[in-house]
Amino acid sequence: MLVSLAGALACAACSTNSPAVASVQKKVQGLLGQPNVTSFLDVRFGDSLYRVQNRFPNGSLETAPYGADTYRINNIEVDGVRYQQVKYEFTTYSGMQLVMAWFTPDSSGKVLEKLVAAVGPPTEQNSAKSSAPADTQAAWQLPHGERVLFDGPKRFVAVVGPGGGPLKQDAAENDTALDTP
Incomplete structure (x- = not known):
């Protein structure tokens, strides 16, 4: 075998x-098995806040609206994608379980392309399939419990890890309430 x-x-x-x-x-x-998302910018779901601080020492520690520890990184470029801001949120017992990132307008296509390459076509899409990435809203519900949100007009992507149930409200509020980071 x-x-x-x-x-x-x-x-x-x-x-x-x-x-x-x-x-x-x-x-x-x-x-x-089906594709899943295990990390974002080399930070794995389940990683500790300490590991993320070591990976990105120029970030800053914050508290999310619902009390979760959050680590924020500003202005980072990886693989041709420019992010204005990336926030990692942590649960008490499961480590990092939510990542939210705001990308630049010129990175929309690359972000969407990387998502589709990693996990396949979206399970939900609120725009025409021929729409430009900047006009596309899409979501993926993955078999291992991850949920991925892509909002091209708001230049926002979020991934809730398999243990991120308590953080889903933060992801939803950031997607609907924030137009920019």
Whole structure:
């Protein structure tokens, strides 16, 4: 079984134009399960506040409206995506479980493209499929409990981790109440 999986993964790394490769990729996905989001900017869901502070020492500690510890990073660029602000929120027992990020207008397409590449097409979309990313609102409910929100007009993306139930209200309020960070 391991040899078959290793072979399938090796073939999946080949040219994606091949129908055989697409078939292998679907089989590998079936073996590995549905896609999920495990981290954002190298901060994993479940990481401690201490780990995030070490990863981004220039950030600042805050308290969210509902009392959660929050770590804010301003003006960061990663993989061609510019974020004006990124906020990580933490639960008492589950570590980091919510990330909210506000990106620049020119990064809308890259953010949406990375989301679709990572987790597939949205489970909900409030705009036409041919709409520009800056005009698109989309959401994903992932099988491992994560919830991803993308709001192109507000230049906002949020990911609630599998243990982030207590933080969902913060994500909802930030999406509806804030036009800019």
